[in-house]
Amino acid sequence: MRYSSWSSWVRMLFFLSDFPDVMVAYLDLFVALPNRADDLVEVALRVHAWSGERRAELLGAAVRHRGGQVLCEVLLQVINRGLDERPLRALKVLAGCLAIGGSESLLYTNDIRVLVEILLRELPVHAKNATAFACHADCYKALVRRCEAARTHRRDEIVQVLEDLRDYESCDPKVRQHCSEALAVLASLCR
Numbered sequence: 001m002r003y004s005s006w007s008s009w010v011r012m013l014f015f016l017s018d019f020p021d022v023m024v025a026y027l028d029l030f031v032a033l034p035n036r037a038d039d040l041v042e043v044a045l046r047v048h049a050w051s052g053e054r055r056a057e058l059l060g061a062a063v064r065h066r067g068g069q070v071l072c073e074v075l076l077q078v079i080n081r082g083l084d085e086r087p088l089r090a091l092k093v094l095a096g097c098l099a100i101g102g103s104e105s106l107l108y109t110n111d112i113r114v115l116v117e118i119l120l121r122e123l124p125v126h127a128k129n130a131t132a133f134a135c136h137a138d139c140y141k142a143l144v145r146r147c148e149a150a151r152t153h154r155r156d157e158i159v160q161v162l163e164d165l166r167d168y169e170s171c172d173p174k175v176r177q178h179c180s181e182a183l184a185v186l187a188s189l190c191r
Contacts, residue, residue, distance in 0.1 A: 026067075027062065027065040034070060037071075040074075041078060045093065048093045048096070060100060064102070069107075075090040076118075079091055080114070082122075088132055094115075112149040112150050113150075115139075117153075120157055123140070123162070124161055127165050127175055130172045162179045162182050166179035
């Protein structure tokens with residue numbers, strides 16, 4: 001992938017964004033060109049980073065459009081690779097999608113379990129970085145709110161990690177707060 005060509009593509013997307021359904025057209029590319037999904041995900045990461053109404057359009061379209069499921073599969077790969085800052089942005093995109101009603105079938109059951117495994121692995125790793133930890137915790141909270149499989153997969157282990165981090169006095173108070181919130185969400189859904 002050539003950085004400048006994708007950067008130009010993103011600028012063009014914003015230029016065309018005044019046209020109806022530009023995000024739907026973008027998601028159509030995931031279906032039409034699955035072999036380019038790794039390149040196409042860069043556009044979603046940048047659109048999300050630029051915030052504003054385009055972010056909301058992207059997230060809403062991803063939940064409604066069949067290309068959104070492919071986008072989420074690729075986001076999961078980006079999260080799992082763990083290179084540079086891209087996994088944090090990918091977590092934010094995925095959490096944003098999952099926060100929208102109707103996103104329950106956005107991820108396949110196996111992908112939900114894989115994401116739980118990744119979060120279980122990464123939450124303790126990011127305990128010293130409150131910002132990165134918040135991205136992981138927010139994604140977990142959104143995931144368990146929408147997906148039954150996330151509530152049950154490795155539940156005991158995730159509860160143990162969250163409780164340990166919450167109770168560890170050396171952790172940043174924001175990290176401890178996110179742990180408490182995640183535990184409360186899980187408890188409220190698993191009665």
